[in-house]
Amino acid sequence: MQKAELRTVTVTRYITPLREGGSLPALTEADDDFKYVLKFKGAGHGVKALIAELLGSEIARALGFKVPELVFAHLDEAFGRTEGDEEIQDLLQASQGLNLALHFLSAAINFDPVVTEVDEFEASKIVWLDSFITNVDRTYRNTNMLIWHKELWLIDHGASFYFHHSWMDVEEKAKTAFSFIKDHVLLPRATKLNEADEFCRKVITPEKIKEIVSLIPSEWLQWQDTDETEEEIKKVYLRFLTIRLAQSEIFIKEAENARKALI
Numbered sequence: 001m002q003k004a005e006l007r008t009v010t011v012t013r014y015i016t017p018l019r020e021g022g023s024l025p026a027l028t029e030a031d032d033d034f035k036y037v038l039k040f041k042g043a044g045h046g047v048k049a050l051i052a053e054l055l056g057s058e059i060a061r062a063l064g065f066k067v068p069e070l071v072f073a074h075l076d077e078a079f080g081r082t083e084g085d086e087e088i089q090d091l092l093q094a095s096q097g098l099n100l101a102l103h104f105l106s107a108a109i110n111f112d113p114v115v116t117e118v119d120e121f122e123a124s125k126i127v128w129l130d131s132f133i134t135n136v137d138r139t140y141r142n143t144n145m146l147i148w149h150k151e152l153w154l155i156d157h158g159a160s161f162y163f164h165h166s167w168m169d170v171e172e173k174a175k176t177a178f179s180f181i182k183d184h185v186l187l188p189r190a191t192k193l194n195e196a197d198e199f200c201r202k203v204i205t206p207e208k209i210k211e212i213v214s215l216i217p218s219e220w221l222q223w224q225d226t227d228e229t230e231e232e233i234k235k236v237y238l239r240f241l242t243i244r245l246a247q248s249e250i251f252i253k254e255a256e257n258a259r260k261a262l263i
Contacts, residue, residue: 003184004058004061004062004211004212004215005215006054006070006071006072006215007069007072008033008071008072008073008074008098009030009032009034009036009071009072009073009074009101010030010031010073010074010076011028011029011030011031011036011038011073011075011076011079011099011101012028012029012030012031012073013028013029014026014028014079014088014092015027015029015035017030017035017085017088018240024040024043024044024087024091025037025038025039025040025043026038026040026088026211027104028073029042030071030073030101034103035096035103035104035106036071036073036101036102036103036104037068037101037102037104038073038099038100038101039053039100039101040091040092040094040095040097040099041094041095041097041098041100041220042090042091042092042093042094042095043091043094043095045158046163047099047219047220047221047223048161048164048165049158049159049178050099050100050158051161051216051220052133052157052158052159052160052161052164052218052222053070053100053156053157053160053238054070054100054215055133055157055160055161055212055213055215055216055237055241056119056129056133056135056157056158056160056161057070057084057102057157058070058212058215059129059133059204059209059212060129060131060157061126062203062204062208062212063129063200063203063204064203065125065126065153065154066103066148066151066152066153066154067153067154067155068102068103068105068153068155069103070100070101070102070103071100071101071103072098072099072100072101072217073098073100073101074097074098074099075092075095075096075099076096077095077096079092079096079192082194087186089168092190097219097228098217098219098220102155105146105148105153107148108146108147108148108153109146109147109148110143110145110146110147111145111146111147111152111185111187112143112207113140113186115141116147116152117189118152118186118189119129119189120189120190120191120192121192121196122152123186123189123190123191124189124190124192124193124196125196125199126138126154126186126190126253127181127184127186127187127190127193127196127201128172128193128196128197128200128248128252128255129154129200130160130178130181130203131178131181131251131252131254131255132200132241132244132245132251133157133160133161134160134161134162134163134178134180134249134251135157135159135160136159136160136162136180137156137158137159138184138185139159139183139184139185140183140185141256142259143185144156144157145185161240163240164236164237167225167226167236170236170238170239171239171240171243172238173240174239174240174241174243174244174247175243175244175247175250176250177250177251177253177254177255178251178255179253179258180253180256181254181255181258182258182261184255184258187255187258187259187262188259188262189236190255191259193252193255193256193259196226196261197248197249197252200248201245201248202243206242206245209238209241209242209245210238213234213237213238213241214234216233216234216237218230221233237242
């Protein structure tokens with residue numbers, strides 16, 4: 001299996017804000033001439049949202065899902081000084097340095113469960129993924145999936161790992177059921193959760209988790225609300241995911257019960 005790694009690009013042009021949610025991502029262009037959806041470390045939940053996006057997306061990619069390429073996106077000090085919108089200028093100034101961007105899927109359309117029927121095993125794997133990373137944001141209201149070139153793509157994992165906003169009782173939180181799965185857009189199609197669990201546990205090994213967690217850049221681990229070192233913070237994410245993987249039957253049972261309640 002290919003080792004997880006990310007390229008680094010420099011943002012050269014701010015094209016337009018994408019006013020969806022509170023994080024104010026933007027369509028941008030980089031020095032490789034590709035367009036990207038840029039997630040700013042100076043927005044909303046800051047670097048923790050970027051860490052969630054990075055970990056969630058790369059776990060999804062390891063499981064074989066189609067996910068837009070992620071890149072580390074550098075914003076230089078002078079970038080955005082001529083931006084007329086004061087809110088955007090403040091965001092750009094607060095996001096100098098390393099941010100995260102997703103390759104822009106031009107002409108992609110939002111996934112609609114009424115129009116597109118997802119295979120039951122595929123749906124079960126997506127439900128497994130979102131239960132594993134505690135992603136609260138794949139609902140009917142906001143599916144965070146796109147259809148591009150007639151294929152299903154997963155996007156926007158920044159609302160995952162919500163334990164890290166309190167950073168307490170990590171081991172206990174890793175063992176909890178994921179009650180928000182009841183709102184998952186694909187739960188009605190997730191009829192093969194046990195098969196999905198078996199498949200995903202073979203792919204997402206502790207070694208793969210360690211490899212993905214190692215991608216978190218040093219710049220995102222300078223937290224003011226903890227005395228923990230960069231390596232100690234990484235070990236918390238590693239411990240959370242490793243424990244959760246070993247206890248997957250807890251969130252699988254929760255998803256099964258939630259699906260039965262829909263019938």
